[in-house]
Amino acid sequence: MFGASGHAKVIVDTLSLNGLHPVGLIDENPALHHVLDIPVYHSLESAGIKDSDCLIISVGDNAVRKEIVARLNWSCFGAAVHPTAFISDRSTLGKGTVVMANASVNVDSVIGSHCIINTNCSVDHECVLHDYVHLSPNVALAGNVVVGEGAHIGIGAAVIQNVKIGKWATIGGGAVIIRDVPDYAVVVGNPGRVIKYREQESINVPGKIVMDNEQ
Secondary structure: OEOOOHHHHHHHHHHHHOOOOOOOEEOOOOOOOEEOOEEEEOOHHHHOOOOOOOEOEOOOOHHHHHHHHHHHOOOOEOOEEOOOOEEOOOOEEOOOOEEOOOOEEOOOOEEOOOOEEOOOOEEOOOOEEOOOOEEOOOOEEOOOOEEOOOOEEOOOOEEOOOOEEOOOOEEOOOOEEOOOEOOOEEEEOOOOEEEEEOOHHHOOOOOOOOOHHHO
């Protein structure tokens, strides 16, 4: 696993409940040596892993997850699904995606790669989540919702059916979304309203991988 934050702990727990045990975590913070009794390495080289070994990017920030994936150019990414989650056999999950406790993904939904479906989330029928999306705990998506790449939907937010959330948009906690959200928009309230737009340059910062504990 790449990243040793609190988010990583939840993924470790999820994997353990499936009988899987990470051999180590990789994090650039020199003060970290163990997380949940799992050793923390400070580089890929010191971890001694090969390109054929499977990684999960255990970092909550969507943009940082995308940058790490691009920088590593890794061939094998694993997924983690909590045993209490419901995933329809007629839905699909992309590589590197994690699904936490009591979440549900209903029929004909398509979840992209390196997404986070957090605790108690509900993704209803025929939703499409593009890569690097993060649904925070207790988010509810009605049917036929489309969520663009890198969008982050805050804790307890609700999105009505047939709405499109633009790429790299941010939905505030508890917001109620009843109309489409533009790319890069920051939306809060009930009903949701745009309060500003994210700077596109802030999505990816070339040349540096920033871990969760540096935010």
